[in-house]
Amino acid sequence: MILEISNVTVGYFEDIDILSNLSLRVDNCSTTSIIGPNGAGKSTLLKTIFGFLHPRKGEIAYNGESIVGMPPHALIRRGISYLPQEHSTFPQLTVEENLMMGLWAFRDDKKNVKERLEQAYSEFPSLGAKRHVRATFLSGGELKMLEFAKVLLVKPRLLLIDEPSAGLAPTIASQVYSRIGELKQSGTSVLLVDQNIRQAVNLADFVYMIEMGKNRLEGPREDFKKRLEDIIHESLLDGIAG
Numbered sequence: 001m002i003l004e005i006s007n008v009t010v011g012y013f014e015d016i017d018i019l020s021n022l023s024l025r026v027d028n029c030s031t032t033s034i035i036g037p038n039g040a041g042k043s044t045l046l047k048t049i050f051g052f053l054h055p056r057k058g059e060i061a062y063n064g065e066s067i068v069g070m071p072p073h074a075l076i077r078r079g080i081s082y083l084p085q086e087h088s089t090f091p092q093l094t095v096e097e098n099l100m101m102g103l104w105a106f107r108d109d110k111k112n113v114k115e116r117l118e119q120a121y122s123e124f125p126s127l128g129a130k131r132h133v134r135a136t137f138l139s140g141g142e143l144k145m146l147e148f149a150k151v152l153l154v155k156p157r158l159l160l161i162d163e164p165s166a167g168l169a170p171t172i173a174s175q176v177y178s179r180i181g182e183l184k185q186s187g188t189s190v191l192l193v194d195q196n197i198r199q200a201v202n203l204a205d206f207v208y209m210i211e212m213g214k215n216r217l218e219g220p221r222e223d224f225k226k227r228l229e230d231i232i233h234e235s236l237l238d239g240i241a242g
Contacts, residue, residue, distance in 0.1 A: 022041070
């Protein structure tokens with residue numbers, strides 16, 4: 001097990017909890033998906049794991065070590081990366097400059113930085129061809145690939161992903177999901193938050209459904225596939241009602 005969250009309660013304002021006594025776990029070299037209606041607290045959970053928010057109660061353990069209170073740069077050094085829903089690139093910087101920002105924590109090891117950059121260009125050839133192009137001139141799909149390349153540069157053992165296909169054309173979204181599906185083969189565990197419930201379930205080894213900041217359902221992918229249509233229907237209705 002690479003990540004264990006136990007009875008976490010957190011919110012953005014005092015006495016207003018977004019997550020309440022929420023628990024989950026992520027196994028090594030696995031994909032775990034979190035689904036649920038809008039406003040359930042899915043994105044808040046990822047921000048809490050990555051140190052942007054600090055829980056009022058509960059524990060977050062990575063490889064058996066508490067990471068509560070650790071800043072994001074310290075978590076990156078320990079092998080945790082985060083791909084947010086919002087664009088995380090700098091539009092006026094070139095592709096290579098954006099990738100260098102992703103390697104900021106390793107900037108003192110120039111040989112290592114150079115090797116990781118070349119590996120990124122090998123895995124994402126379209127980025128290599130545009131390494132000196134400013135990000136503002138990239139397409140939506142190219143931006144998403146740049147964001148993926150940037151977080152993978154640090155060779156994370158655990159990757160937190162929030163709504164990876166938001167705003168993308170179906171063909172590009174399909175490429176993104178294919179890339180996510182390959183990650184566990186290289187030893188990266190994935191914790192995925194996604195409104196595309198079908199894709200989230202299909203990619204997952206294990207699935208959690210949360211509602212109003214609490215665990216509602218959990219189980220292996222096969223259990224969710226058996227009642228997938230009902231779960232989608234309930235999530236949509238809950239989202240509208242919320």
